[in-house]
Structures are given as C-alpha cells and as structure tokens.
Amino acid sequence: MNIIDGNKIAKDIIEDLKNEVGQLPNGRPTVAFIRVGEDPASISYVRKKQKTAEAIGIHAELTVLPESISQEELFAVIETYNKNDAVNGILIQAPLPKHIDETATFNQVDPRKDVDGFHTLNIGKLCQEDASGFVACTPAGIVELIKRSQIETEGKHVVVLGRSQIVGKPATLLMVRKGTPGNATVTVCHSRTQNLADITRQADILIAAIGKAHFVTKEMVKPGASIIDVGINRIPDATKKSGTRLVGDVDFDAVSPLCEHITPVPGGVGPMTVAMLMQNTLKAFKAMNS
Ligand code: NDP
Numbered sequence: 001m002n003i004i005d006g007n008k009i010a011k012d013i014i015e016d017l018k019n020e021v022g023q024l025p026n027g028r029p030t031v032a033f034i035r036v037g038e039d040p041a042s043i044s045y046v047r048k049k050q051k052t053a054e055a056i057g058i059h060a061e062l063t064v065l066p067e068s069i070s071q072e073e074l075f076a077v078i079e080t081y082n083k084n085d086a087v088n089g090i091l092i093q094a095p096l097p098k099h100i101d102e103t104a105t106f107n108q109v110d111p112r113k114d115v116d117g118f119h120t121l122n123i124g125k126l127c128q129e130d131a132s133g134f135v136a137c138t139p140a141g142i143v144e145l146i147k148r149s150q151i152e153t154e155g156k157h158v159v160v161l162g163r164s165q166i167v168g169k170p171a172t173l174l175m176v177r178k179g180t181p182g183n184a185t186v187t188v189c190h191s192r193t194q195n196l197a198d199i200t201r202q203a204d205i206l207i208a209a210i211g212k213a214h215f216v217t218k219e220m221v222k223p224g225a226s227i228i229d230v231g232i233n234r235i236p237d238a239t240k241k242s243g244t245r246l247v248g249d250v251d252f253d254a255v256s257p258l259c260e261h262i263t264p265v266p267g268g269v270g271p272m273t274v275a276m277l278m279q280n281t282l283k284a285f286k287a288m289n290s
Helices: 006-022 040-056 071-083 102-108 120-127 137-148 168-176 196-200 252-258 269-288
Strands: 030-036 059-065 089-092 157-161 185-189 205-208 226-229 233-236 244-247
Touching: 006 040, 006 137, 006 269, 030 040, 030 071, 030 269, 040 059, 040 269, 059 071, 071 089, 071 102, 089 269, 120 168, 137 168, 137 226, 137 269, 157 168, 157 196, 168 185, 168 205, 185 196
Parallel strands: 030 059, 030 089, 157 185, 157 205, 205 226
Antiparallel strands: 233 244
C-alpha cells in the first residue's frame, strides 16, 4: 500500500513554479482574490492561497467585500479586474452569499483570467479537449497526483463518486479524455445511483468526492484499487484541542490496507488544489504575454 503524499507533490510543483517565475523575462504574474463576507473557512483558504502565491513570486491582491454586497456591485469589482491588464488571474472564493448567483458570477470573469476554471467557456474547452483552457484546480490536482504516482488509467475502470461542477464532472471528463492520464472507462455515481457498492467494487481507481465522512467502507472497494479521496469533512474528536478533526469520504483506516494507492485527508488532494491554482496563474500570465 502506497500513501500518496500530496503535501510533498504539491511542494515539488510549487518549487518548480518558483524557479520558473524567477526566470520570467517580462515581470511576474498577478492574481486577484475576491472574498465576500467573513466565512472562517474562506478566510483561511484565501490566506493559504495568498501565502503560496507570494512564496512563488506571484503578486497577490485581495479585495474583501461585505456579505450584503449586491450582485451588480460584485460584477463591477470583477469588471475592474477584467479590464486591468496587470492582473492575470481572478479568483472569487466560494461559497458566495445566497442572494448571489454563483454561476453567473464565475461567468463574469474574463475567461482568459479564469484561473479557477469555472467559466462556461473553459468547461467547454475541457469537453473539447482544448488545452488552451483552464481546468478546475481540484480535478487538475487529482490528475497530477495520479500522474506523479504512476497510476495507469488507460483502459482502467474509474468510478467517480459525485457529479458536482467543480469536482465530479471535470474529473470525469479528465479521466475519459484521450491522453495520459485518461483513456479510462468512467462510471459516475451520485445520490440517485442504485447498487452503489456493486459499482464501486468494480473500480480500479475510485475518486470519492461526495462530502460525507467515512462514506466509502472496505466492503465497497476492490482489493488492489487506487483511491483518491477528495472529501474534506470535519467530525467531532474529543482528543483534539479544537474538539474536531478533518477526515475524507473514505474510511481510511479500514480501506487503506486493501489499496494499491490511497490519498490521505488531510495531506492528499487539498494541497494540490492550491498548487494547481498557481500553475493556472502562470499559464494565464504566459498566454497574455506571449
Ligand atoms: P457537492 O456537494 O457539490 O457534490 C456532492 C456530490 O456527491 C453530488 O453529486 C451528490 O449527488 C453526491 N452524493 C451526495 N450524497 C451521496 C450519496 N449518499 N451517494 C452517492 N452520491 C452522493 O460537493 P463537492 O463536489 O463540492 O465536494 C465534495 C467533497 O470534496 C466535499 O467534502 C468538499 O469539501 C471536498 N472538496 C475538496 C476540495 C479539495 O481541495 N480537496 C475542493 C473541493 C471540494 P447529487 O448530485 O445527486 O446531489
């Protein structure tokens, strides 16, 4: 059993990006973060992204907007960044307040600066296997983990648990596309799937992205499978100072002895998401300066 070290892989990618940014002949990339409201998780995610950007040499700007902001006012802020040639990437931290339409907001970002890969145009490019688009950071990170762990996907049965716009669907497209990693036979499961365990037991590679702690048990896994656990769930834990701890969608202790490869939570997919955001920002900078 091989526990995939997402922290180490992300660190290697960040080091490579730092070297590349340091050698850019024409300035350095800029990413603009927009955070709406004071959600503690969003504050912490944006801080982590800012810190990583600065460590690489990517200039990071942050705009914090009040929870009460109207959609029109938010769009006006996005438009300012769209028009600013010095800004290469724009990231709007989700979740947004309920009165704001998230899809419309993501589509307001100039697709050339859509480093989150959520714009309809970039999702379309992913469907068409057009490499000029931006791929959403978490699925891009999953692919990178699979690639760097030398997990064969060609002809394999990949089962994706979850069909969200930001993880399940793009991960499905990436696994089915022509290429390496890719060329897999993919089954997508969701809350209406019947006989779920019968399907997951057929998986050579199982990508779990449903947001339910310890959902995947050992009875649901084929011995020798590789498992990518995307879930981030907080559960009570009296032994911790905070009274809680983070776990994935997979019952790691029970499932890991059966697996060929498995990602831990934390320290698996999570750090890769931030690394891929930085990679996308450098890609946007290069495209704008070529
Ligand atoms: P969503 O809530 O948007 O989607 C969850 C998906 O799981 C849906 O497709 C849903 O089905 C499906 N699902 C829910 N319950 C079941 C069930 N009992 N059986 C089968 N399918 C089910 O979640 P996200 O995709 O945004 O996130 C998934 C997890 O990944 C979360 O824990 C999240 O925190 C984590 N995450 C981690 C990231 C990282 O950087 N590591 C980044 C993004 C997310 P249906 O469509 O029918 O409702």
